[in-house]
Each structure stands twice: as C-alpha cells, then as structure tokens.
Amino acid sequence: MFTVIIAEDSKPILRNIKSHLQSLLLPVQVAGTAANGEEALKLICQHQPDILLTDIRMPKLDGMALIEQAKLLAPAMKVILISGYSDFEYTRRALSLQVFDYLLKPVERSELEEVLKRVTEELSRNRQEASGTREISLSDVLASDQLENTVLAETELPAAGFLLVIRRQPFTPKENWERTHLQSVLKLLIPSVRMVLSLREPEHFLAIWDVTEGQQMVNGTGWNGIWEHLESHGISAALAGQLRAVYRVEWPSFCMEGVRFLGERLGVCSTAPLEIQYAFSAEASPSKERELVTGRFTEMILQRQKDAFLLKLTEQLAKWKSDNVRLYDLEYFLSSVLDTLSSINQGLPFKEIPKSAYELIRSLDALSYENFMKELLNVLEALFDHILANNKKSGEELFQQLEGYLSMNIYSYVSIPDLADRFHVSPSYISRIIKRHTGSTFVHYYMKLKIQEACRLIQEKQDMRIKEISDALSFSDPQYFSKVFKEYTGVSPSVYKEQLTEPG
Template identity: 25%
Template sequence: MNLYSIILVDDEEEVRKSIIKQIDWESAGFKVVGDAENGEDGLEKIELLEPNVVLTDIRMPYMDGLTLTEKIRQRYPSTKVVIFSGYDDFEYAQRAIKLNVTEYILKPVNVEELTSILKRIKSGLDEEIEEKRNVNSLRENYRKSLPIIREQFFNDMVHRQMPVSFIESKLEEYDIPIAGAKRWIIGAIDVEKGDDRSKKTLSLHQEEELIPISVKQIVAEKLSSYCRFSLFQSVAEAQMVAIVALDDNTITGLIDVFGDICKEVKRILEVPVTIGIGHSCSHLSQIIRSYQSAVEALGYKAVVGGGSTIYINDMEPVGGGKLKFDNNDESEYIAAVKFGPDEKIKAVTARIAEKLASAKVHYRQKQVYVFGVLNTIIQVIQQYDINLEEILGGELEYLNVIDMLQKRDDFGEWLFNTTLTINQAINNERDVTTRHIIQEAKQYIMDNYQNPDLSVEMICRHLHMSPAYFSTIFKKETGQAYIAYLTEVRLNKAVDLLNKTDDKTYIIASKVGYQEQNYFSYVFKKKYGVSPTKFRGAR
C-alpha cells in the first residue's frame, strides 16, 4: 500500500528515537522520511522532503513549534501538523487551534494514543484523496458544469484557431449536434432594450435580465424546425450567438428564418432584435471567420438600422475574396514560435502557407499578407533581441524578402524552418536569462547574507518574480534549495572569519547573518563536526 510521509521535529534526540522506534509506522499507514532537532532544521527538511504530516514539539530552540507551524501553514497549507508538548498550557492550545493544527497532544507521548491519532489522520488523508479521485462525484460535477463548459468551448471556438479534429471530438463529448454538415454559418444576435412605452405595458420589461432568456427560447423554437444549431452567450462582441449547421438547406432560407425571429421577438416581447449573419464556411476550422464577419455585419446597424437581419454579403459583396493576416493568425503564430513544440509549429505554419496558396486574390493582397507575416516575425525577433540577419539572411533587404517569399512555391517550408530557428533561439535566450537570474540571485545573497531576515520573498521582490518559480529554477540550476545555498555561503564566510580574525564567536555569528550564537554554533557543528571555537583552535 502507499504510505504517507512524516517528519518528526523535537530537540530531544532520545525522545525522537524513542517515538520512531516504538511506533509501528507502516501499520498506521506512514513512513518516517526524516527528523530534525529544531524548527529551523525542520523547515529545511520540510522544504526538501515535502512530507504529508509533521509531528513537532512546541518548546524548541531557535524556532519553536508554533512558529514552525505558522511557516508551514504559509508555505505548505495542505500539510497536516500534529503538535505535542510537555506543557499543558491553554495559551499554546489556543494558538495551535488558530493555526489549524490537526492534533494537539501532551508529552510523554503514549504509543497507543499517537498510533490512534496517526490512523485517524491517515483516514482523513485517504478520504481527501478519494473525494478528489471519486469518479462518480467527478462525473456528477462534470454533468452540472457541462452547460458552463459548453459555453466556454463555444467562445473559444469562435475566438481562437483550433484543429478540426479537436473541435469534432469536443462536439461529440459535449453532445453538440452540429458536426458533419456541408456548411456552417454564424448568426450574431443583438437584443436591444425596449422603449419607454413598452416598459409601461409589459411586466417582463421590469425584469430585463429575463428578456434574453425569452429571446433564446424563440430563437431555438424557430431554428429547430429548419436546421441543426447551437446557441450560446457570447463573452465579447455579441450577446447571443447561433452556430448553424446547413445540410441541404439554403442560406437564403436561413436568412428568412432569422428574419422571422426578429419579427416574432418584436411582436411578442416588443424588443428590437438585430441578427448579423456572417459568411458561410465549409470547414469548422473556418468558423472564426464566419463569427467575425457576423459581428462585422452587426456593425452595419448604424448604417441600415436595427430590428432585422443584416447579411454580410449584402454589405460587403463577395468579389475576388479577401486575404488578411489577422489578429487570430498573429496570436496563434506567436504562441507557436514562443512555446512550440515542433508539431504545433508545423501545423500553424502550414495553415498560414495554405491560406496564402489557396486565396484567389490580387497579387498586391498576397504581398500585404506576406508583409504581415514577416512583420510579426520581426517583432518576435526584436522582442528577444535575436540577430535579424541570421534569421532572414544578411544579403536580402526587408522588401526584397517580402517580394521573394510571395513568389516562392516553398513559402511554407521557409516559414516552418525559419520559425523552428527562432523557437530554438528563444529557448536558448530563456536559458541564458535563467542563468542571469540565478547569477543575480547569487550576487544578491553575497551582498546581503549578513542580514538575518534575508528570505526567498526578499530576493524575489528584488528580481520581480514569484517565490515558487524562483525556488524551482534555483534548485534546477544550482542543485541546491535556497536555504541550503544560503547556509553554505554563511558558513564559508564564517570559516574565513575564523581563520583570518580574532573576533568572538557571537560577533562572527552576527556578521554572517545569525542572530543567535547558539544556533550558529549548532549549524556550524552540523556541517563541520566541531564547534566554531574548536575549529579555530585546530587551525
């Protein structure tokens, strides 16, 4: 069975050994992964070993059990803490309760009592894990959350590029009946407020938040007799959006249905509704463009008036077509070039190249499109201070590159290889940046190790980064936790002072960042095997 990890903190070595020896840890569901003789030492062990449970005495030198518990609560809130003490002190118990300790027991520790407590803690940990893993519970929560999940998916679907396979899998998973159509089209629905006269005649207008619900019912009723569809609330440009799947139905017929919806809402609810109808698309991956054009159609309300349908083709007749490296293309490309992986880069650059190759537009539009792609590439290169000539070629000027690429059949291959090169350069830059950060952190430690209050939080304020991320990269780059590194720096400086000066031990302790001479001596002896005084005497 999986055993939970536990650390024992007590300044009396005999007590620690006695407890470790007497308890049948495995039968209680635990394994002892470490022990410590004070709170400072315990905190280092906790950072290194990340135990599930900490057993700690209250009365200890350097850092007492309650202070240790407070720091555990700040840094490791899910860790269970059991406090035991030889002092039946009500004030200690009160503070322990405020710190949300799991148990508070008195010394001497009774084997049966502690075993019972450990089993109780194990049972609680088991229940926590089981609750988080419980399939039925997760399935029920998923079922309750499904409407919200669907809404989020729809909003993502019309705002960011997704692979068709991903869209289709989610449509099936969320039981959304719009897959497998010949064409798809978006209707962006704008519900306006009723006028002052209608507010006086309809009680519904006294509760305006109910109006969109009623509109949604009417839209669903009308569309259900004509086509497959899905409705969702938009988080951005339109209040309500209909994604319509067209099989053998015509766009003209759909426009008539949308027009009937506008009339019906006006007749029943006395509320003007305008529906912007976008371009149809033959692939679900193009649904973003249909949505954008539907929103653009709504924008013509100021020109033609509201309260009816506005079809984008009526406002912007289809001619040779449009080719544009838009915000979605740019965002998708930047995400791929910055974060990879190679498969993502290949897919994104292939879509960009295909969009250029398949567009039936004038030469100048293709040239502008390539200009947009290259402009985005250059922005990324400049952001990471990458050598521009190494990427685009020193012998080619900017405009020549645009002209050359527009004419090349292998634009997709060039874009893929160039993007891979930039991605690698960015990764290298990140590695260099990380090393610089660690070097700066080391220098900050060297400049401030004398400060007894020096902490991860203080360093991170200086570096403008989060403690969690800093701790991760510091350990990865140095092979040491921050506390262990700081202790090593302080002790190395202490050795230097012991060898080169006649300062008293308490003065040296203060100079290297230890407020308590006794704790300095304890840490020093733990590393070097002798006290500072004996170390000096042996030189």
C-alpha cells in the first residue's frame, strides 16, 4: 500500500479527487489532505508519503515552493501536479523539479487512475529492487476473507484461463449476491466453470475457466448467454471479460482493469457484457451535457429554489433512466449537489448530509432505480427543508456578516461577486439578503455607507480635501463622488463642508 497526501485549496476539487482515489482498485491510501502548502509540508514531515498530489496556486506556500521543500524531506516521494490551463508554463517549469506527471483541472477519474497506476507500478519496482520482494499477485486483489480459502492453493490454479469479472448491477436486490450461490448458478449453465473468487472491491467476483472449456464457452454460450442466464435466476449483474485466455501472471492486472472498466461504463439500469480494453477511451471523459445539467441544478440550490429543484430533478432522473445513464455520471452529479448543499449549510448542524455520492447511493440501498429516485428525492427534500427552515436565521447572520465586512472594507471597492466568493453563496442571494434587510439594492446600500463615512471625514478631518476623501473611499474620480454625495445628502461635498463652518 502506498500513502498519498493531497494539497488543494479548493474544497470541491479536493473532495472530488479524494472520492476518486477511494473508488480506485489501486494500492493507494490517503494519509492526509491540506488546504495550503504549509499544511502539506507538515503532513509530509509527519507521514513521509509515497505520493504527493498538489495544486500549483495555493495560499501561504505555493505548489512550486512546496515541491522544492518537500523533496528535501522525502527525496523518493513521487509528485503529481494539478494545474489549470493557465498554469501550463508553471507546469513545464515544475517538470524540471522531477515531477512525475501532471493532471489538468477538472481532474477526471480515468486520467487520475492512469497516472496513479503508472506511479504505483514504478514505486512497486523500486521497492522490489530495494528489498527483493515479489511482484503483485492475485492475492493482492482478492477479498481478505477469500485468502484463507484453500481453493487458492497453487496446485488448484490453472496456468492460464478464461476470466470474467462480475459485479452486482446497481439498484437491484442483493439477496442472491453471494460467491457460492453465484458459482452454483453458473455451473447450472456451464458445469466447466473452475471457480468463482471474491475480489477486494465490494460485490465484485472473478469467474475462472480452464483454457479448453473457456474457449468452448466463448464459442458457444458466450458472455451474453451467461448474462441472460444469471438474470433468469434473479442475479442482475454486469460482466467484463476478454475473448482470449489470460496467463496467471496477468490475472491481477486483469482484475483491476475489469473493475475499472465496469466502474466507468456501468449503466444505472442495465449493462451489456463488456470486452475489456486496456486503452483508456474517451467514454470515460466527462460530457458537456453532464457539466451543463450539473451547473443548472447547483445554481437552483444556491438560489434556494426547492420546488423547482425537486421538480426538475424528478424529470432529470426519469430521463437518465430512459437513457440508461452511466453510474459514473450520476455519482459526479450527486457529488456536486452534495458539495453545494454543504457549502450553504455551513454552521448549521445536520449530520445526515452524506460525505460522498458513493456513500449516499449505498446508504439508500434501493432495490430498483424507481425506488432510488423516490428515496433520493426524499433525502434531498429533507436537506432542503432543513436549510430553508434556518434560512431566516442564517439570512440575518449573513446580513450582519456582510454589514461588518463592508464597514471594515469601506475604503476598498467591493462588488457583489467579491461577497459571493467570500461567503460561499450566489450573487443573487447576496442581493436578496441586502434588499430584505435594508429595502435597498446593494449599490444604494453600499454607496450610502460610503457617503456616511465621507460625511464623518468631512466633519472630523476638515483639513482633508474633497479629492483626498474621494480617493480614500475608492471612487473612480472626484466628479462621480460629488454626484453620488449630492444624491444622498442633497448638497455637494464642498457645500456640505461650508455649511459646517457657517456660524449658528
């Protein structure tokens, strides 16, 4: 097992990368996460990780400086850089610091897996050269309880065989999803099946045939015949195999590729048997439609539009059923929804918000996609109700925070997008909160604060010139300042100042 430190200041991106890592069938484990370079450096000193995943642009200590200092603490550590297109020149410079590879944002699961697979293979080779240890074996990808089974004796395993990775289809009953039962059902169709083994990935199995019997099975029943046979016995499964014999030394990588292949192409309603291809195809990349749909729903959350959100989500879930959308895309969508709900729920205790889309889907444990739709809508409606129930209170608290922030930054220029970024809400929500509590638009309220401060300065610092006050309060020019001042006080700044000096 190899340990990983993730350094990324964006919480949604960090959460997405961590979720991807935890879903991969690779010997990697997250030892810690950091929101800036200084935190990452402390974690590296503490854990001595094998791999560092780091963003370039971070507060306190950026990625470039972090890499330089981290290499002194852990010279053998492999570094994978996370960058945006605008950071490409930095990325090229970083490669001179012996960075292993880089990933462009947004980080996709398939790309992350491809890089991590290469880096873990290199780390494994380094360990083997240093200690003379064995290469990865089948026992490394099998479930822990399976390792105690005597069926794994070397004398029982063929030198080569036809292999099939089998996993449970999502949103289906799992009463019959047990290794010995699966093996007995397979033997009803094809008595020559050698064995069925449990893989480390939950609800995944490996079926093995000897070469001769496997070739006959492929030429006769085929993967489609097995799929239909399992379905007829109440076992809804997804299958991934190859139409050739696989040597035993290749079995571990075959299992890992099979799990990955199914994970990327699994449909929410059904999945036809797949032939494993070792090249990473475009199918695993994000679609523009997915990005657009996700953006629309996260915006409805930020706008607190519960009824519209639930109505549109009902329609979208039904469409995804009709399209048999990939589970991968559904999990991406739900991850974004959960991130957005968490961001507007800050400070409000509600433990029921799941930590990830994977956790949410497993917790619902629906027996059909229709049941999943109903249960998901109930969960999200409850989350929305919780947020809206606290909306008045949170709105008052937010306005107090906005008021304090604007007062503290009265000498700067602050825009609605600036406030939205700082307080993690949408710009339109900022506008509504200010309108609700002041009866004015943001611009009128903000200008009123500035003019009140201008009046105070004129009264208390009569030696300040009007231009100096205008510049101090970040107005674009004195003429504009005078115009705004007169709108709020009825007189120009110079007249206001003269009135203060007039007797009586």
